[in-house]
Amino acid sequence: MSEKDPYQVLGVARDATEEQVKAAYRDLAKKYHPDNYADSPLADVANEKMQEVNAAYDAVLKDLKNRKSGSQSSYQGGYSQNGQRYNQGYGQGYGQSGYGGYGYGNSQYGDIRRMIQQNRLVEAEELLDGSPANARDAEWHFLKGTICYQRGWLDDARNHFNAACQMSPNNPEYRAALNRMSWQSQGGYGAPGTGYRQTSYGGGRHQMDACDCCNTLICADCCCECMGGDLISCC
Amino acid sequence: MFGYIRPCIGQLRVYEYETYRAVYCSICHTLKEKFGALSTLSLNYDFTFAALLGLALQEDFPGYEPFTCIAHPFHKRQRLKMEENTLPYVSGCVVSMVHAKVADNIADSSGLKSVLYRMTLPLTAHAGKKAGDCFPALPVLCSDMGKEQTAVEKLPDAGLDAAAEPSAKALAGMMEALSKDPMEQRILNRFGYLLGRWIYLIDALDDLEDDLKEGGFNPFLRKFSVTAPLSEEKRMEIQQYGREMLNITGAEMAAAYELLELKRFKNILDNIIYLGMKESMERVFTRRNKKKKESAGLLEEDAPAGEP
Numbered sequence: 288m289s290e291k292d293p294y295q296v297l298g299v300a301r302d303a304t305e306e307q308v309k310a311a312y313r314d315l316a317k318k319y320h321p322d323n324y325a326d327s328p329l330a331d332v333a334n335e336k337m338q339e340v341n342a343a344y345d346a347v348l349k350d351l352k353n354r355k356s357g358s359q360s361s362y363q364g365g366y367s368q369n370g371q372r373y374n375q376g377y378g379q380g381y382g383q384s385g386y387g388g389y390g391y392g393n394s395q396y397g398d399i400r401r402m403i404q405q406n407r408l409v410e411a412e413e414l415l416d417g418s419p420a421n422a423r424d425a426e427w428h429f430l431k432g433t434i435c436y437q438r439g440w441l442d443d444a445r446n447h448f449n450a451a452c453q454m455s456p457n458n459p460e461y462r463a464a465l466n467r468m469s470w471q472s473q474g475g476y477g478a479p480g481t482g483y484r485q486t487s488y489g490g491g492r493h494q495m496d497a498c499d500c501c502n503t504l505i506c507a508d509c510c511c512e513c514m515g516g517d518l519i520s521c522c
Numbered sequence: 523m524f525g526y527i528r529p530c531i532g533q534l535r536v537y538e539y540e541t542y543r544a545v546y547c548s549i550c551h552t553l554k555e556k557f558g559a560l561s562t563l564s565l566n567y568d569f570t571f572a573a574l575l576g577l578a579l580q581e582d583f584p585g586y587e588p589f590t591c592i593a594h595p596f597h598k599r600q601r602l603k604m605e606e607n608t609l610p611y612v613s614g615c616v617v618s619m620v621h622a623k624v625a626d627n628i629a630d631s632s633g634l635k636s637v638l639y640r641m642t643l644p645l646t647a648h649a650g651k652k653a654g655d656c657f658p659a660l661p662v663l664c665s666d667m668g669k670e671q672t673a674v675e676k677l678p679d680a681g682l683d684a685a686a687e688p689s690a691k692a693l694a695g696m697m698e699a700l701s702k703d704p705m706e707q708r709i710l711n712r713f714g715y716l717l718g719r720w721i722y723l724i725d726a727l728d729d730l731e732d733d734l735k736e737g738g739f740n741p742f743l744r745k746f747s748v749t750a751p752l753s754e755e756k757r758m759e760i761q762q763y764g765r766e767m768l769n770i771t772g773a774e775m776a777a778a779y780e781l782l783e784l785k786r787f788k789n790i791l792d793n794i795i796y797l798g799m800k801e802s803m804e805r806v807f808t809r810r811n812k813k814k815k816e817s818a819g820l821l822e823e824d825a826p827a828g829e830p
Contacts, residue, residue: 318780327774329712332705332781439690439715440683441770471773472766474800 293343293350305351312344323477326464328406328437396426408434425455432464444468524566526724526806527717529790530797538790540600544586545577546570548602549616551589552609556656557617557649564620564646568721569612571794576608576700578787608700614653614660615696621650622664629672630738659699667692675739682767685741686722693718709781716775720768720799727764728806730757761807772799 294301297311319340324333395414402411412434415427432447445468451461463478470479477483529542549570553561577583584605588598602609624646628639654661670688674680697714698707726733726740733740734750742748742760776795784791 323777327712327777329709329778329781332709336781435683439712439719439774440687441719441774442682442767445770468770471770474769476773476776476796 291339291343293346296339296343297347299347303347305348308344308347308351312340315340317481317483318477320477320481320483322463322467322481323483325467325478326433326436396430399430403430403433403437406437408437425451425458425461428454429458429461429464436464441468445472524568526568526721526799526802527571527794528567528798528802529793530801533793533797534790538793541787542570542574542790544600544602545573547589547591547599548609549573549613551601552604552613553616555604556610556613557652560645561613561617561649564616564649566616569616569619571791572615572697572700573608573612574787574791574794575697575782576612577602578784578791579701579706579782580607581785583786611657611699614657617646617649617653618657618660618664619692621646621653622668626668626671629668657699659695663692663695680741680744682723682741682745685726685739686719689722690715690718693721706782709778713775713778713782716771716778720771720775723764723767723771724802724806727761727768728809730760765803765807768803 294303297308297315299307299311303311316337319333319337321330321334321337324330327333395418399411399414402408402414411430415431415434418427428447428451432444432451435441435444435447445465448461448465448468451458452465455461467478529539531539534542546565546567550562550565553565584603586600587603589601591597591599624639624642628636628643631639650661650664667688670691674684674688677684694711694715697710697717700710701707726742729738729740730742730752732738733743734748734752742764746756746760746763748756748760772795779791779795
């Protein structure tokens, strides 16, 4: 990939302050967070973007240090404690969170996981569909759901993730996949908890208005009443 | 099935609104230049979005020029200068899609309606053929879409996903061609797939009543095994389910969209993806009676899409 201007990658001006650079980096890191692209066929693209952003962040911070000290030579040390990456986990989580290291259960599923990872969806689905209906366990439904998800068959994907969670309620991987879809079904973007696109734009229906204020008060009143107190005496 | 992908005007800045309008006018102009004056009737908002996206992805930008629109002779308008990539291609998509739609309507309807559609067919066929000459992939995409749609509607166990697949695939193919970069094409393919799926689903939700009355195929009616009349309870149930599906599809689409490297128009496109589409959903869900469609177009004094 060709060298890109790190300032452009972060979307900040050349005279941006350190705070602005950090804020821009934080927003981008939330956007390309691996959780937002788990099970997506574009996970590798997001990963590449994240690495690009990481590199740009390091380069810009280095440049900032340079400018501050006014000398060319002093940037070698120093910047790393200030310039700590927002979260070291970003950009490393791909591939590991999903498919790596699952040795348990049927070894046939290991093969299928690998195929999904290599984007050989048709083969993977043929193998899955070949297993008899009474042998379809939680893992089967999870993998089938993943294939549907990659293909964009999101209704079936949700049903299969649901089935997987019902059969094996304690599996965190199945739960995460289902949680992400329920979060999105309620109008959220990305994965729950990554904070992606919650603060930006501020428009639409998310502005605080008089109704929100009343709602909040009524909620608070209900909570107080639960605990035996009262906030609004008339209701 | 057109007109759901549009900006939330109230949240656009004035200059962004004017840019949007300039692109809208440019497609109209390109349609007229390439496919004849009649083809401008098929202009719509969805493909204005496609043009914005295509222009946002390409390196060079043609710039604007003032012109006078025949429909509004007393106002000077802005449009893009002629360019040879995105605008002709998107115009080709418009006429191909409309032609496919008319052909599809003939197959679907009978009696007087069918006669009316048959009368428009030669007009759309002419433009459709021209588009096919410039962009050979388009008629293939559209006729595949029509064939697969007919086939899938005959399947007794076709779910929402299967029913949306033909439209989704057609849009995936069309969007993919907006870029020449292989990586971008992958993103656009996923994005287009989900966009087509979203449009298909919202259109199906919008048509519940009509399809029930006329016995047309509707994946939601089938999934919830609805028989006339549609009870209020059932309608709420379908709408809730539809809303969730649209939200999931929209979120996944936004995830793909965020990976694209936009060179311009980011605010307008963000507006459409994050606000405009939600607004379209609300419009569909709160509209009791489809006939009472708001008659005013999006671009105030402009005629709504499809009207001269």
